[in-house]
Amino acid sequence: MADAKYFQTSKKGEIGELKEELNSLKEDKRRDAVKKVIAAMTVGKDVSMLFTDVLNCIQTNSLELKKLVYLYIINHAKLQPDRAILAVNTFQKDCSDPNPLIRALAIRTMAMIRVDKVVEYLTEPLRSCLKDKDPYVRKTAALAVAKLHDVDPDRVDQQGFMDQLLGLLSDSNPTVVANAVAALSEIEENSAKGAFQLNTSTVSKLTAALGECTEWGQVFILNALSKFVPSDSKEAENLSERVVPRLNHANSAVVLAAVKVLIVLLDHITNEETAKGLCKKMAPPLVTLLTTKEPEIQYVALRNINLITQKRASILAHEMRVFYIKYNDPVYVKMEKLEMLIMLASEKTIEQVLHEFKEAASEADVEFVRKSVRAIGRCAIKIEKAATRCIEVLLELIQTKVNYVVQEAIIVIKDIFRKYPNRYEDIIGTLCENLESLDEPEAKASMIWIIGEYAERIENAGELLDAFLDSFHDEGAQVQLQLLTAIVKLFLKRPKETQEMVQKVLNVSTQETDNPDLRDRGYVYWRLLTTDPEAAKAVVLGDKPTISDSTTYLDEALLERLLGNISTLASVYHKAPETFVSKLRDVAKDRASKPKQQQDGESLLGDDDDDEDAEQPELRPASGSIFDLDSLDASLGASSPSVPAANAKPATSANLLDDDIFAISSPAAPAAVVQQQQAVVRELVLPAAKAGGLQVSTGWTRRNGLPAIDMRLENLSSVPMSGFALQFNKNSFGFGPSQPTIPVLMPGQNGDTIIFCNTVAQLFNPAVPASNVLQIAIKNDVGVYYFQVTVPLQVLLVENGQLERDDYLAQWKNIQAEQQQDVFNPTTVNPDALTTKLAQRNLFYVARRTQPPQDLLYFSAKLAAPEAVLLLEVSVGAQGTRFAVKSNRADLLPQFVEAVNFVLTH
Numbered sequence: 004m005a006d007a008k009y010f011q012t013s014k015k016g017e018i019g020e021l022k023e024e025l026n027s028l029k030e031d032k033r034r035d036a037v038k039k040v041i042a043a044m045t046v047g048k049d050v051s052m053l054f055t056d057v058l059n060c061i062q063t064n065s066l067e068l069k070k071l072v073y074l075y076i077i078n079h080a081k082l083q084p085d086r087a088i089l090a091v092n093t094f095q096k097d098c099s100d101p102n103p104l105i106r107a108l109a110i111r112t113m114a115m116i117r118v119d120k121v122v123e124y125l126t127e128p129l130r131s132c133l134k135d136k137d138p139y140v141r142k143t144a145a146l147a148v149a150k151l152h153d154v155d156p157d158r159v160d161q162q163g164f165m166d167q168l169l170g171l172l173s174d175s176n177p178t179v180v181a182n183a184v185a186a187l188s189e190i191e192e193n194s195a196k197g198a199f200q201l202n203t204s205t206v207s208k209l210t211a212a213l214g215e216c217t218e219w220g221q222v223f224i225l226n227a228l229s230k231f232v233p234s235d236s237k238e239a240e241n242l243s244e245r246v247v248p249r250l251n252h253a254n255s256a257v258v259l260a261a262v263k264v265l266i267v268l269l270d271h272i273t274n275e276e277t278a279k280g281l282c283k284k285m286a287p288p289l290v291t292l293l294t295t296k297e298p299e300i301q302y303v304a305l306r307n308i309n310l311i312t313q314k315r316a317s318i319l320a321h322e323m324r325v326f327y328i329k330y331n332d333p334v335y336v337k338m339e340k341l342e343m344l345i346m347l348a349s350e351k352t353i354e355q356v357l358h359e360f361k362e363a364a365s366e367a368d369v370e371f372v373r374k375s376v377r378a379i380g381r382c383a384i385k386i387e388k389a390a391t392r393c394i395e396v397l398l399e400l401i402q403t404k405v406n407y408v409v410q411e412a413i414i415v416i417k418d419i420f421r422k423y424p425n426r427y428e429d430i431i432g433t434l435c436e437n438l439e440s441l442d443e444p445e446a447k448a449s450m451i452w453i454i455g456e457y458a459e460r461i462e463n464a465g466e467l468l469d470a471f472l473d474s475f476h477d478e479g480a481q482v483q484l485q486l487l488t489a490i491v492k493l494f495l496k497r498p499k500e501t502q503e504m505v506q507k508v509l510n511v512s513t514q515e516t517d518n519p520d521l522r523d524r525g526y527v528y529w530r531l532l533t534t535d536p537e538a539a540k541a542v543v544l545g546d547k548p549t550i551s552d553s554t555t556y557l558d559e560a561l562l563e564r565l566l567g568n569i570s571t572l573a574s575v576y577h578k579a580p581e582t583f584v585s586k587l588r589d590v591a592k593d594r595a596s597k598p599k600q601q602q603d604g605e606s607l608l609g610d611d612d613d614d615e616d617a618e619q620p621e622l623r624p625a626s627g628s629i630f631d632l633d634s635l636d637a638s639l640g641a642s643s644p645s646v647p648a649a650n651a652k653p654a655t656s657a658n659l660l661d662d663d664i665f666a667i668s669s670p671a672a673p674a675a676v677v678q679q680q681q682a683v684v685r686e687l688v689l690p691a692a693k694a695g696g697l698q699v700s701t702g703w704t705r706r707n708g709l710p711a712i713d714m715r716l717e718n719l720s721s722v723p724m725s726g727f728a729l730q731f732n733k734n735s736f737g738f739g740p741s742q743p744t745i746p747v748l749m750p751g752q753n754g755d756t757i758i759f760c761n762t763v764a765q766l767f768n769p770a771v772p773a774s775n776v777l778q779i780a781i782k783n784d785v786g787v788y789y790f791q792v793t794v795p796l797q798v799l800l801v802e803n804g805q806l807e808r809d810d811y812l813a814q815w816k817n818i819q820a821e822q823q824q825d826v827f828n829p830t831t832v833n834p835d836a837l838t839t840k841l842a843q844r845n846l847f848y849v850a851r852r853t854q855p856p857q858d859l860l861y862f863s864a865k866l867a868a869p870e871a872v873l874l875l876e877v878s879v880g881a882q883g884t885r886f887a888v889k890s891n892r893a894d895l896l897p898q899f900v901e902a903v904n905f906v907l908t909h
Contacts, residue, residue, distance in 0.1 A: 114147035181220025225260035259570035380415030410446035455489025696720025739763030772894030804865035805847035
């Protein structure tokens with residue numbers, strides 16, 4: 004292309020040369036210079052120092068040069084907001100230019116410059132452009148309203164832009180209508196006020212514009228129509244008639260959007276004939292999407308069809324052939340087609356489906372072949388009458404002697420045996436012939452299960468299991484567990500022949516293994532067999548629950564949500580939108596409930612931040628960690644803190660001066676609050692099954708000025724336990740434990756103890772972000788066990804956490820907006836009661852201001868380790884309580900919000 008020359012660099016002193024060219028009197032030189040600047044900007048070079056020179060080129064009659072300058076300003080205005088204001092006069096002038104292209108360009112650029120000083124000047128030009136005589140300007144202005152709402156939603160409401168935007172829905176130009184719908188839909192996603200409510204009149208206007216606007220305009224309108232709730236069946240039928248022609252559109256996005264509307268409307272149509280007719284009309288366009296050449300479109304269509312089929316399987320029940328697998332399909336398309344064939348399989352079509360699966364099992368892709376074999380088993384479980392035929396196909400595949408096919412077939416047959424017990428045992432001999440070829444743990448475990456389950460029918464069952472027992476230590480945990488159970492089953496069925504074998508496997512399982520699950524199961528079987536053989540038979544040989552169809556069907560509530568999001572990423576991921584997109588509606592609710600408060604030209608509150616649940620780390624003792632359990636007893640004396648003495652009384656709130664910078668008439672600070680002992684709720688953190696019969700439950704409290712764990716130990720084993728000791732792994736708080744005060748626990752007894760957490764230097768982990776997960780090892784005379792607990796930050800707030808007023812305000816202003824989160828609670832509280840309640844949890848009163856109809860209260864708190872400050876603003880009004888949390892430790896902010904929310908609601 005001709006513009007490629009602008010990307011060719013660069014001579015010495017390039018910036019100086021560009022400056023010279025940008026200030027040239029010749030327009031073509033200035034244009035070329037700006038192109039070079041844009042090219043340098045595109046490849047990542049810093050050209051911000053040319054801002055003023057480029058800005059000087061804005062005064063031109065050349066539309067091409069003006070576009071280039073506007074593009075540069077959009078990208079650099081945030082870096083130089085004070086200079087960006089110099090372009091405002093030109094923007095305002097261009098908004099009244101005779102050329103509609105320039106008017107639209109100017110209003111679009113102003114809306115895209117997210118600088119407060121520029122936004123202030125956007126109001127009047129935007130109001131004028133929304134009424135412009137040219138539709139191109141109006142449609143551009145409609146989108147500009149959405150951009151302005153994203154930056155300053157209050158200005159949009161106050162200036163009446165929403166009413167103007169709603170008025171554009173009646174515009175004579177369909178493109179303007181479509182852009183107005185797009186803008187309103189975006190505002191609706193970011194607003195809690197129901198900005199875009201459809202009614203019959205609005206729907207009529209949208210359907211009138213539907214056939215005349217661009218294809219993407221149609222998508223916006225159809226997406227909006229999918230949220231309309233018709234008043235009766237007749238209205239739903241009328242709307243569906245207007246939407247049906249969109250099914251024939253060439254653009255796949257329009258087709259899927261139309262399908263989404265019809266799927267939603269079908270829930271409101273009571274006439275069965277009409278509903279059947281709509282289902283028939285939806286089938287051909289969906290089939291067309293699957294016959295397109297682009298595999299990516301096929302995949303998206305398949306994921307959406309999967310949802311539609313779960314809701315209305317009849318739509319594509321007669322279109323089975325379109326899901327047949329082609330040799331040149333990408334593997335991700337093949338996998339989705341397998342799922343669809345399973346979902347649509349019925350007694351009438353099972354022969355075709357099984358033939359397709361059998362062909363797929365001969366493909367070269369191993370993973371796909373495995374899925375195909377498993378699909379045969381899923382069909383057998385789903386359709387009882389087809390089970391025999393499925394077994395025949397699986398036996399045919401076993402005869403191929405392909406290793407991974409044989410192993411997968413055995414895994415599948417085990418599931419079929421569980422679904423239909425005592426029905427297909429005559430094929431066990433064939434399965435046993437392939438015993439030598441099994442090398443995968445799941446296949447071995449499946450074959451062992453079959454031998455153990457039907458041991459009375461297999462003459463050499465003992466020999467077969469004994470062969471596995473010889474290599475017991477080399478097998479994986481899955482095989483070992485299954486082998487243990489199978490041999491116990493064999494012993495219960497043939498006790499005289501297998502007594503030596505069962506003794507051997509129990510010895511190995513309980514004395515020669517490090518796997519706690521295997522060891523526990525071995526002890527359970529051993530005790531059952533020695534104390535009550537009849538009970539052992541009831542447990543081990545009892546009836547097993549039959550397995551159900553394993554075809555994946557989504558939860559009904561989630562399915563309904565995903566059907567309302569057809570043709571979006573949610574319908575491809577099969578996940579609710581908020582699981583992978585910022586929770587815009589929650590943010591908007593907080594923003595809507597947040598009053599505008601300016602102090603010295605600056606709001607006390609910043610923008611909202613979304614807090615994401617951090618995944619808790621897996622507890623795994625690392626080499627070189629503090630979990631040196633062999634020397635645990637010796638190390639406890641050095642690392643364990645002693646129980647602290649009683650702490651001093653909490654500090655009282657400071658009196659505020661009359662010239663309070665919070666601009667309030669300061670009431671007297673509340674009196675000192677005596678801390679009350681909070682009720683402790685324990686939760687199970689270490690079940691007895693994982694700790695040799697020791698069960699541990701914990702809850703958190705704060706006593707004597709230190710966080711403490713209220714721990715209950717229960718002995719659910721048959722032997723006494725003693726010698727209890729605790730140790731913590733390195734953690735973000737530097738906690739080390741005091742020791743349990745329980746000397747011995749007899750079987751069936753429980754004991755409570757308080758574990759004080761004091762700071763131990765060698766246990767402090769300075770890693771950022773800080774984690775509130777505490778990894779713990781507990782030792783007794785039976786063994787050592789690991790568990791983890793989550794530390795609630797409300798128990799870490801120290802008693803000297805009160806800030807003076809000036810210090811509070813300075814810290815609030817210094818903490819960035821990114822280190823703030825806002826939360827709204829619909830309940831209303833009494834401000835005085837709230838102050839007392841928070842003081843009991845070491846959140847101290849700083850100031851209060853009354854701003855009818857709400858009260859604003861300010862509190863402070865501190866953490867000792869890691870050192871952190873928590874600032875809290877609580878707004879109490881008739882609509883509920885909103886609190887804004889700021890902290891100098893951004894990594895702890897989500898935990899702070901959780902702690903404050905807990906304190907306010909408990």
